[in-house]
Amino acid sequence: MKDCLSDRSLWSVLEGEGTERERAHLADCQRCTSRGQRLTHDLSFLGRVLSDAPPLPVSVPHAGWTPVRWAAVAAVIVMGLMFGWMRGKPALDRPAPVLADMPVMETLAGEVFADSGFGSALASSDATDLDALAGVSDETAPCEWLPGGCDDDTTLF
Amino acid sequence: MAARNSYDELDVAQRPRVERLCRLLLEDPAEAQDVAQEVLMKLFQAQQTRPETTTWNRWVTRVTVNACRDRRRSAWWRRFRSDDSVLREDDLISPAAGPEDAAIAGEVRRRVWAAFRGLSRRQQEVFALRHVEDLSTTDVAETLGMSEGSAKRHLFRAVHRLRLALRGAS
Numbered sequence: 001m002k003d004c005l006s007d008r009s010l011w012s013v014l015e016g017e018g019t020e021r022e023r024a025h026l027a028d029c030q031r032c033t034s035r036g037q038r039l040t041h042d043l044s045f046l047g048r049v050l051s052d053a054p055p056l057p058v059s060v061p062h063a064g065w066t067p068v069r070w071a072a073v074a075a076v077i078v079m080g081l082m083f084g085w086m087r088g089k090p091a092l093d094r095p096a097p098v099l100a101d102m103p104v105m106e107t108l109a110g111e112v113f114a115d116s117g118f119g120s121a122l123a124s125s126d127a128t129d130l131d132a133l134a135g136v137s138d139e140t141a142p143c144e145w146l147p148g149g150c151d152d153d154t155t156l157f
Numbered sequence: 158m159a160a161r162n163s164y165d166e167l168d169v170a171q172r173p174r175v176e177r178l179c180r181l182l183l184e185d186p187a188e189a190q191d192v193a194q195e196v197l198m199k200l201f202q203a204q205q206t207r208p209e210t211t212t213w214n215r216w217v218t219r220v221t222v223n224a225c226r227d228r229r230r231s232a233w234w235r236r237f238r239s240d241d242s243v244l245r246e247d248d249l250i251s252p253a254a255g256p257e258d259a260a261i262a263g264e265v266r267r268r269v270w271a272a273f274r275g276l277s278r279r280q281q282e283v284f285a286l287r288h289v290e291d292l293s294t295t296d297v298a299e300t301l302g303m304s305e306g307s308a309k310r311h312l313f314r315a316v317h318r319l320r321l322a323l324r325g326a327s
Contacts, residue, residue, distance in 0.1 A: 011313055015294060039320075046319050047288040049269045051177055 005032050014039060164201050171197060174290075175221050181285040182225035184274065192224045199224075218290065219300050222282055229278065265323065272322030280315035283308055 005013065005022055012018040013026050014036055026032050175196050179189035200217055203210075210216070273281060279301075286297045298308035 007317065008313060011316060012309075015309075039316075042320050042323055043288055043316065046269060046284075046316075046323065047291075049266050050181060050273060050285070051289045 004029060005035075010036055010039060164197075167201055167204070168197060171200065171217060175217060178218070178221050178285060178290065179225055181273075181289060182222065182278075182281060183228060188228060192221070192228050196221045196224050215296070215300065218286065218292070222286075222300065226278075268322045268325065269319060272319050276315050276318060277311075279303075280311045280318075283311040284315040284319070287312055 003025065005025060009018060009022050010032060013022050026036060172193060176189060176193040179193045180186055183189045183192060196217065199220055282301055283297055286292045286300060287294060294308055295305055298305040301308065
């Protein structure tokens, strides 16, 4: 039966199409007639199954899964917000913290630099770091730092 | 279908068909009922504004298919939000069947439905309209806005895969 219709041709003929030769073959060939009947029966059965008895999905709440799902979403949102906040404030643009605004640091600086004179300079005012350094080291500053410069030529070499 | 004055009349006449099509094209039966309700409301409004129209069956089919497509497009969010669901095989078995028949029928139906759900959306639509709604291939193509050749290709592939499922092949 090498001349039997292919599945596609058989289906086409049953759909009312196909060539004259294919229709003639279907009428003559016992095997193709039988295949055609089976195809028609299958299509009818498939149509009935799909129209009569659709399966009903049952809602099965997964008590453990739903909160985890939402917790994951919340975590992602929080991380996104934090990331956005941190990126929105670049480190270089941030104002330097003033010691006077940080009592703990102020106390700590006073303790650590008590002997050197830095502590009192830092703790006594809200001056900047450079001002504090200049205040402490005025008397011992090299002549190159002073406004008049070095008068003595020998200091150059 | 003649224009109807009463929504109740329309509901009785059209709901089974619209719901059946929605159930085929949407996996969630509650969602299918929801969309069917939307379609019936649209049909009622359309009939009030265009009572002279006589080709409502085709209109209903097209509007139903489009409503189901819209619903599927926005389904990812609801799928995430909703609880998971599983098929209950008891629902596939006719209550009149004996235990053995019921088991076999249930198994076959489960395979057919699983295979149908495994088809592409286009294949599902084409098969549903052709072999459940009994439209001609030409009408199927026109309703879905595709060429007749394309509709036939989708239909043949759908038929092939569903028959394999029917025979128990994977």
